[in-house]
Amino acid sequence: MRRVSKVEQGLALPVCRSQISLTDIPPSSPDFTDRIIEGDCLKELRLLASNSVDLVFADPPYNLQLGGDLLRPNNTRVDGVNHEWDRFDSFAAYDAFTRSWLAECKRVLKPNGSLWVIGSYHNIFRVGAAVQDLGFWLQNDVVWLKTNPMPNFKGTRFTNAHETLIWAARDEKARPTFNYDTLKAFNDDLQMRSDWLIPICSGPERLRDDGGRKAHPTQKPEALLSRILLATSKPGDIVLDPFFGTGTTGAVAKRLGRRFIGIERDGDYVKAAQERIAVITALSEDAIAPIVSKRAEPRIPFGMVLELGMLNPGDALFDAKAAIKAQIMADGSINWSGVRGSIHAVGARAQGRAACNGWTFWHYRTRHSELTPIDELRSSARKRLAPTMAKTKEFA
Numbered sequence: 001m002r003r004v005s006k007v008e009q010g011l012a013l014p015v016c017r018s019q020i021s022l023t024d025i026p027p028s029s030p031d032f033t034d035r036i037i038e039g040d041c042l043k044e045l046r047l048l049a050s051n052s053v054d055l056v057f058a059d060p061p062y063n064l065q066l067g068g069d070l071l072r073p074n075n076t077r078v079d080g081v082n083h084e085w086d087r088f089d090s091f092a093a094y095d096a097f098t099r100s101w102l103a104e105c106k107r108v109l110k111p112n113g114s115l116w117v118i119g120s121y122h123n124i125f126r127v128g129a130a131v132q133d134l135g136f137w138l139q140n141d142v143v144w145l146k147t148n149p150m151p152n153f154k155g156t157r158f159t160n161a162h163e164t165l166i167w168a169a170r171d172e173k174a175r176p177t178f179n180y181d182t183l184k185a186f187n188d189d190l191q192m193r194s195d196w197l198i199p200i201c202s203g204p205e206r207l208r209d210d211g212g213r214k215a216h217p218t219q220k221p222e223a224l225l226s227r228i229l230l231a232t233s234k235p236g237d238i239v240l241d242p243f244f245g246t247g248t249t250g251a252v253a254k255r256l257g258r259r260f261i262g263i264e265r266d267g268d269y270v271k272a273a274q275e276r277i278a279v280i281t282a283l284s285e286d287a288i289a290p291i292v293s294k295r296a297e298p299r300i301p302f303g304m305v306l307e308l309g310m311l312n313p314g315d316a317l318f319d320a321k322a323a324i325k326a327q328i329m330a331d332g333s334i335n336w337s338g339v340r341g342s343i344h345a346v347g348a349r350a351q352g353r354a355a356c357n358g359w360t361f362w363h364y365r366t367r368h369s370e371l372t373p374i375d376e377l378r379s380s381a382r383k384r385l386a387p388t389m390a391k392t393k394e395f396a
């Protein structure tokens, strides 16, 4: 039996409540998530409620079909994937298996949910065809370029230095989460591309048994999962991984404030995942808040600033040098020398220009008599109204 030596046994969290039907637990309940279900995903997925998860990440068996041990030039055995869980009798059997779990994942995804599947040349084309046949809508394929891939020891092929990820929306109509600005900031203000250079999982991150052997042959790097969750989920979202292995998805989800459900058939991997996730510390809410682009921010009209009592009818607005002065009217318009209209229209007229952003042009006097752009009041209004506005959007 494999054991993870680095984690003390006593630290394990009671995350594993296998064989429990989740159909009766509302997804909003904390009991619905942060659990590992030990079992076959074909069976266990049926016990999850429809429209209940925001994101699926699946790292299914690769169907590598290795024909015996692979040796290095120095005759040591390569610790490859030749486990029973990766064996299928035929391509037809693999395809039938793939279509079954994908169909269930589609059912449990929320209408705007999305799916990630990772695979190699052995399986990803078959999986991709099934994804499209089942009505998922392809968003991107992403190439994970490995900085440190395993060489092709026999020298008969190219070094296999990448894996492919498919990102697909639940269907054509879905509008899946995509935190564009977060990823752009991550990438030094350049739009994030679909080729991701990330090392394979190694060093202290790699779980090992007491004999120093890898606890799992295909443990994925946390950096890969981190990028996926940061890009396509929000804090509090529910992430499902039907092939949980040693729980990379759960570990990253917990750290990034996402909720998770993992399904894994092998009890030893479940145990390794439990112990691993138990010692993960969740980051603070502030640290995980995604960047909200100006476009996605709720619209605040100037009249709302008055309704919130931040400014009052009769108050004065000025340009930055206090050379131009206007008065705020009761209906949310402003008056500059007899010209009435919105903050934008009057700002443009006062400068003799075709257009003007009234939010940055007009200033108000603070209690300490400092001239401050009214845009700051709009930001405060957004903060105050954001929770209510998000709810309104949800139900719209």
Ligand SMILES: C[S@@+](CC[C@H](N)C(=O)[O-])C[C@H]1O[C@@H](n2cnc3c(N)ncnc32)[C@H](O)[C@@H]1O
Binding pocket: 039, 040, 041, 042, 059, 060, 061, 062, 085, 216, 218, 219, 220, 221, 242, 243, 244, 245, 246, 247, 248, 249, 263, 264, 265, 266, 269
């Ligand atoms: C490619 S590995 C996933 C590794 C995982 N992403 C990680 O980082 O540790 C696939 C996993 O799926 C599990 N598995 C295979 N068939 C399964 C099934 N029908 N139901 C549940 N788990 C299954 C295997 O035991 C294996 O751990």
